[in-house]
Amino acid sequence: MADLLLGNIDEHVTDAEINAFLERYGFPPFDAIQRIEGAGRPAALLTFHTASEEGLRKLQGRIHNLFWREHTVSAQVMPPAREE
Template identity: 45%
Template sequence: MADMMIGNIEDGTSEEEIQALLSKYGFPVYDAIQHVPGVGSRPAVLLSFNGTEAAALRMLQPRIHNLFWKNRRLNVVVLQERSEE
């Protein structure tokens, strides 16, 4: 299981828009999404990918990191894998 944080998304961006963006750039479908309200104007989403390794997401990360999308420059971080125990 791998998690990825996409920061500085435009407030009100739908889950469908996020999935469409990721699909366009070759990312697998995420299994869970959590909206993280930003302090001020930098909301984010935390995406969980079951069955996907962090290394695979790190290979795809440069495709959207610093991408200018919906009037914002995205900040993408693949989080350290954690145990399910």
């Protein structure tokens, strides 16, 4: 399981549009999405149950700093949550 933070996305983009965008660049479908509101820069935290951190890192460069829907999006693979 791995998480991808997709930042600076259009606030009106749908989950299906995000999924189609990612699939166009070789990503598997995400399993969960959490919207994160920001000060003019909304983001989405995407969870992939069937992808590894390493696998997402290989794909990350395909979309990081890509101009999509009037925004330059950022993509960051999130480290696994530490268990305490």
